[in-house]
Amino acid sequence: MVKVNNAEIEYYQYLNADAVASVDFSTLHPSVSHEQLLDYYRTMVSTRLFDAKAVSLQRTGQMGTYPSCLGQEAIGTAIGYGLHPEDVFVTYYRDIAAQLLRGVTMTEIMLYWGGSEQGNNYQASMALQDLPHCVPMASQCLHAAGVASAIKIRQQKRAVLVTCGDGATSEGDFYEAMNVAGTWHLPLVFVVINNQWAISVPRSHQTAAKTLAQKALAAGIPGEQVDGNDVVALQTRLSLALEKARNGEGPTVIEAITYRMADHTTADDASRYRDKKELDSMKKTCPVARLKKYLESHQLWSEEKENQLLQSSAEKINQAVKAYLETPVESVESLFAFHTAVPTLNISEELS
Amino acid sequence: MTSPSAPITLVEAVNQALHYEMSQDKDVIVLGEDVGINGGVFRATIGLHEKYPDRVLDTPLAESMIAGLSIGLSVQGLKPVAEFQFEGFIYPAFNQIISHASRMRNRTRGRLHCPIVFRAPFGGGIHAPEHHSESPEAFFAHIPGIRVVIPSSPAKAYGLLLAAIRDPDPVVFFEPKRIYRKIKQIVPDHGKALPLDKAFVLKAGHDITLVSWGAMVYETLECAKLLAQENISAEVIDLASIKPIDKQTIFDSVRKTGRLVIIHEAPRTCGVGAEIAALVAQHCFHDLTAPITRVTGYDIIVPYAQLEKEAMPSVEKMMAAIKQTLEIL
Numbered sequence: 001m002v003k004v005n006n007a008e009i010e011y012y013q014y015l016n017a018d019a020v021a022s023v024d025f026s027t028l029h030p031s032v033s034h035e036q037l038l039d040y041y042r043t044m045v046s047t048r049l050f051d052a053k054a055v056s057l058q059r060t061g062q063m064g065t066y067p068s069c070l071g072q073e074a075i076g077t078a079i080g081y082g083l084h085p086e087d088v089f090v091t092y093y094r095d096i097a098a099q100l101l102r103g104v105t106m107t108e109i110m111l112y113w114g115g116s117e118q119g120n121n122y123q124a125s126m127a128l129q130d131l132p133h134c135v136p137m138a139s140q141c142l143h144a145a146g147v148a149s150a151i152k153i154r155q156q157k158r159a160v161l162v163t164c165g166d167g168a169t170s171e172g173d174f175y176e177a178m179n180v181a182g183t184w185h186l187p188l189v190f191v192v193i194n195n196q197w198a199i200s201v202p203r204s205h206q207t208a209a210k211t212l213a214q215k216a217l218a219a220g221i222p223g224e225q226v227d228g229n230d231v232v233a234l235q236t237r238l239s240l241a242l243e244k245a246r247n248g249e250g251p252t253v254i255e256a257i258t259y260r261m262a263d264h265t266t267a268d269d270a271s272r273y274r275d276k277k278e279l280d281s282m283k284k285t286c287p288v289a290r291l292k293k294y295l296e297s298h299q300l301w302s303e304e305k306e307n308q309l310l311q312s313s314a315e316k317i318n319q320a321v322k323a324y325l326e327t328p329v330e331s332v333e334s335l336f337a338f339h340t341a342v343p344t345l346n347i348s349e350e351l352s
Numbered sequence: 353m354t355s356p357s358a359p360i361t362l363v364e365a366v367n368q369a370l371h372y373e374m375s376q377d378k379d380v381i382v383l384g385e386d387v388g389i390n391g392g393v394f395r396a397t398i399g400l401h402e403k404y405p406d407r408v409l410d411t412p413l414a415e416s417m418i419a420g421l422s423i424g425l426s427v428q429g430l431k432p433v434a435e436f437q438f439e440g441f442i443y444p445a446f447n448q449i450i451s452h453a454s455r456m457r458n459r460t461r462g463r464l465h466c467p468i469v470f471r472a473p474f475g476g477g478i479h480a481p482e483h484h485s486e487s488p489e490a491f492f493a494h495i496p497g498i499r500v501v502i503p504s505s506p507a508k509a510y511g512l513l514l515a516a517i518r519d520p521d522p523v524v525f526f527e528p529k530r531i532y533r534k535i536k537q538i539v540p541d542h543g544k545a546l547p548l549d550k551a552f553v554l555k556a557g558h559d560i561t562l563v564s565w566g567a568m569v570y571e572t573l574e575c576a577k578l579l580a581q582e583n584i585s586a587e588v589i590d591l592a593s594i595k596p597i598d599k600q601t602i603f604d605s606v607r608k609t610g611r612l613v614i615i616h617e618a619p620r621t622c623g624v625g626a627e628i629a630a631l632v633a634q635h636c637f638h639d640l641t642a643p644i645t646r647v648t649g650y651d652i653i654v655p656y657a658q659l660e661k662e663a664m665p666s667v668e669k670m671m672a673a674i675k676q677t678l679e680i681l
Contacts, residue, residue: 088428121461131427132460136451142417143452146424146432153381153406153430172444176417183412338458339497341465341520344596345549347496 009211012237013227017285019293021232028236034300040081040231041295044073044288046313047097050106053317054113058266062325066113069094071229071261074287075163075193077101078234082242083161088151089130090144090162092137094193098163102127106320111327117338118330138168141177141190148186148251159245161189161238167198169212178219178253187245189238190216190253193228195260196282200273216253228256229287259285359536365506366396366471366527369513370433372543374404380517381425383409384418384435384471393437394473394532415441419448419470426466427456433517436472439526440483445470446491453522454497469516474502474526475567475617476664479657486654487566487618492524493595493627499523499548500594504569506537508592511546518545528566535570551598553605557587560611560678563602563628565591568615568665575670584678594624599631606632610641611677615665620648642680647673 057063080101103124112119120132134140144162216223241252259282295301388410391398422432457465476485503509516523564572576586614625
């Protein structure tokens with residue numbers, strides 16, 4: 001017997017659930033400063049407040065079905081800060097923090113989940129080339145590979161980052177995307193957001209593989225696990241993977257391990273299939289509380305600052321909600337307006 | 353490359369169009385299985401890889417991936433021409449085409465769009481293995497936001513493919529493989545595109561209208577010839593654009609002839625013939641002398657090579673239907 005391959009999956013965590021740092025963040029590569037941590041914290045809190053508002057808008061009949069990102073704020077935050085403006089972000093549908101950091105507005109996000117395609121028409125220059133919310137599972141991974149191919153053909157120094165959930169890793173498109181990314185050495189970072197649940201199906205029923213990250217190895221690309229509730233480890237590992245991609249050193253798969261603290265969407269009731277004890281115990285891993293505790297223990301945060309942040313975030317959110325609610329429904333003509341650059345015969349007839 | 357005066361086949365015309373457009377537009381990318389050094393299993397992409405090694409991509413073997421990659425390439429402003437090796441292998445790509453390529457423009461309110469050509473050899477009649485002889489045009493014609501085009505000659509393949517590549521939205525381009533090498537035409541390499549939503553009147557006539565597309569056009573013309581021997585004047589229309597349908601050309605013809613026979617290889621139920629029949633029934637009701645008739649593939653699974661011929665519309669079957677239509681006074 002000859003051993004032809006060694007497969008090892010590394011797990012990265014720098015700030016544990018008790019907010020204890022295992023390393024000095026300033027020695028990390030890339031390092032993470034106190035100022036950065038404060039930025040991350042503000043983004044995470046603001047995201048959580050927005051997320052709660054979105055759920056309440058749905059509950060009060062003012063928005064459509066919405067998939068909460070409660071508990072996943074650190075991942076979106078690290079993605080948003082890790083991407084450069086010229087990079088391309090290919091989202092699934094639970095990346096609020098990342099979208100906000102790309103310049104997508106809260107109003108646009110609410111418009112989308114409120115039932116309008118206008119919400120995908122991002123106006124911010126940074127998000128102009130970002131792909132819209134993607135609901136069919138894992139299909140976006142192939143779009144990301146296509147965008148990365150375009151970047152490679154044009155010999156640009158840009159990276160693409162795509163997200164998908166743990167359930168999506170069972171889809172063929174996920175494997176096909178990793179496979180071509182490896183074969184063509186594409187500037188692409190896959191972030192698998194393993195929140196343990198694909199609606200009612202737990203991670204253990206999704207695959208017999210011990211980790212999702214190891215799926216990358218079959219595609220010939222590196223895969224690793226990161227504590228998805230540890231914004232420090234996420235930021236460091238994502239930045240490295242993105243830099244590697246920009247430098248033409250190929251793709252990476254990062255499995256960010258987190259927990260879906262909410263129902264799958266507002267149309268779901270997780271109490272039907274998920275033990276409350278599990279949820280209660282996982283709440284202790286909360287990325288926001290963890291970072292707050294760390295900041296407080298280093299005298300970087302105070303109740304006063306917290307109150308100021310809550311107030312300023314609430315004001316911003318309320319303004320966005322107002323703008324969303326005041327956005328008129330598009331004309332009926334808009335139904336026909338965007339199918340092809342020039343309406344085809346049948347479409348223009350229906351319109352008339 | 354062929355000299356301008358030499359006649360070329362349909363597949364050579366596809367190749368000529370690809371060469372022309374890649375030479376003119378650096379954003380055109382060709383991708384698919386075996387399209388590179390091998391030049392495609394039908395040689396439709398031959399010679400492209402030598403000239404444009406960075407823009408002709410041999411992909412791993414995965415059809416959904418070919419479509420998904422094309423979407424990503426196109427939203428970056430490139431113009432992918434994706435080859436599916438056979439129409440029977442396009443089905444894994446269906447999700448990407450229907451859920452994304454066809455609706456990216458609408459979903460983003462015009463922010464992103466997908467100028468993609470999805471090419472595939474199409475139809476039966478070459479004694480191919482299973483899953484190599486399908487006629488799935490109706491599936492794609494049902495998708496809002498894409499065009500479906502089927503050329504029936506070298507000149508049309510050249511002109512329509514150029515138009516498809518230049519179109520800013522996704523086009524499914526089915527190439528009738530039965531006539532890939534059956535006929536030759538002189539096709540000047542002038543880069544002129546044909547219109548993407550026009551049917552072509554191949555032969556004018558006043559007694560009956562015959563509508564067909566792809567390889568079936570030749571059996572249809574053969575019928576017209578046989579009818580002419582009996583002093584019956586048939587008008588033959590090559591639909592060419594399956595979606596959108598050039599209704600006016602069909603209506604004008606039926607208003608003149610009062611009789612319509614539609615011929616296609618695909619199964620009958622919910623085939624494109626049904627759409628044409630419904631349109632004509634609604635808009636030309638008072639002009640019709642006889643019921644609209646369809647000669648199509650049966651509602652059966654595409655047979656393997658041995659019985660393939662039995663399942664396809666033949667000149668005999670077509671003539672029988674045409675005669676029946678003509679008998680009604």
